[in-house]
Amino acid sequence: MNGVHDMGGQHGFGPVRPEPDEPVFHADWERRTFALTLAMGATGTWSLDASRFARESLPPATYLSSSYYEIWLAALERQLADHGLVTREELEAGRALAPPAPVARTLAAADVPATLGRGGPTLRDAPRPARFGPGDRVRARTTHPPTHTRLPRYARGRVGTVEHVRGCHVFPDTHAHGLGEAPEWLYTVRFEAREVWGEDADPTVSVSVDAFEPYLEPVP
Numbered sequence: 001m002n003g004v005h006d007m008g009g010q011h012g013f014g015p016v017r018p019e020p021d022e023p024v025f026h027a028d029w030e031r032r033t034f035a036l037t038l039a040m041g042a043t044g045t046w047s048l049d050a051s052r053f054a055r056e057s058l059p060p061a062t063y064l065s066s067s068y069y070e071i072w073l074a075a076l077e078r079q080l081a082d083h084g085l086v087t088r089e090e091l092e093a094g095r096a097l098a099p100p101a102p103v104a105r106t107l108a109a110a111d112v113p114a115t116l117g118r119g120g121p122t123l124r125d126a127p128r129p130a131r132f133g134p135g136d137r138v139r140a141r142t143t144h145p146p147t148h149t150r151l152p153r154y155a156r157g158r159v160g161t162v163e164h165v166r167g168c169h170v171f172p173d174t175h176a177h178g179l180g181e182a183p184e185w186l187y188t189v190r191f192e193a194r195e196v197w198g199e200d201a202d203p204t205v206s207v208s209v210d211a212f213e214p215y216l217e218p219v220p
Contacts, residue, residue, distance in 0.1 A: 002144050002153060004063050005056040009154040009197060030069040037076050038115070042107035045083055048120055049176035053148040054079050124183035126168035130213070132187055136162045137219040140189070140211060148176035151215045159219055160191040163208060171212060185213040 007013060025031040041048060054075035056063075063071060080086040090097050107115060132138060142157040143149070150172050166186040174182040190208045193201035 001053075001056060001146055001148065003056045004060040006153045008152050025069075033069045033073045033076070037072055038112070039107045040076065040080070040085075042115065043103040043105055045085070045103060046079055047175050047178075049148060049170075049172040050178070051075065051079070052172070053176040056148070122170040123167050124170060124181060126185065127183060130165050130168075130185045130187075132162050132185075132213070132216065132218070133165060134162055138162060138187075138189060138216040139219050140209075141215055141217055143215075145173070147173065149173050149215075151211060152209060154196055155189075155191060155209050155211070158191050158195050160189040160195070160209070162187050163190050164188040166210065169212075171214070173212075173214070187211055187213070187216065189216070 025034070037051065040046075041051060046054075055071050058066075058071065058074055058078075062074060066074065077086075077091055081088060081091065085101050085103070087097065137159060138161075139159045140151060140155045140157060143151070164187065166188060168183045169186045171182040171184040174180055187210070188208050189211050190206050192203075193205035193207065194203055196207065
């Protein structure tokens with residue numbers, strides 16, 4: 001979707017200033033938010049792609065005025081309420097007001113290190129041969145879906161070169177909305193800076209994007 005989360009190449013937000021020796025968490029509530037998000041993802045109630053869509057579809061004013069983990073927390077609250085796992089009254093009270101709703105599975109504390117180390121592999125068997133190969137010239141499609149997509153707005157309509165074929169993976173655009181994994185081929189595509197941002201861009205700079213096959217079309 002064309003949300004405020006898609007900030008690549010946008011003016012007006014100032015430079016990115018890395019914090020020296022930045023801690024993983026700045027406060028205990030951030031640590032708890034991360035843990036809650038991980039634990040609820042492990043229940044299988046929704047997918048990682050659905051979590052991403054919940055964050056990026058927050059109201060623009062909320063998204064831009066929130067810190068990283070405030071965005072995570074707001075999205076988690078929305079998902080819990082949408083799936084009937086908490087009520088708005090419980091969120092306001094900060095505690096359970098009724099017996100908990102059942103979930104398919106739970107994440108035990110002892111299983112957390114292995115779960116984090118394993119991650120969520122997305123590689124799948126290919127339903128068909130890859131359409132593109134290294135060196136092929138491709139154009140990112142110009143599309144503005146109202147739903148989840150991993151194609152950044154700045155790359156749409158731009159021509160690049162396939163660098164690598166990354167295998168066939170779960171397609172986030174369908175997976176985020178409960179429409180199945182629908183595996184698609186994934187490519188790393190290199191775009192020259194001037195192709196993306198115009199003649200004023202640094203000619204020595206390029207940007208590489210991991211793009212799924214439905215995002216791309218061949219360039220003769």
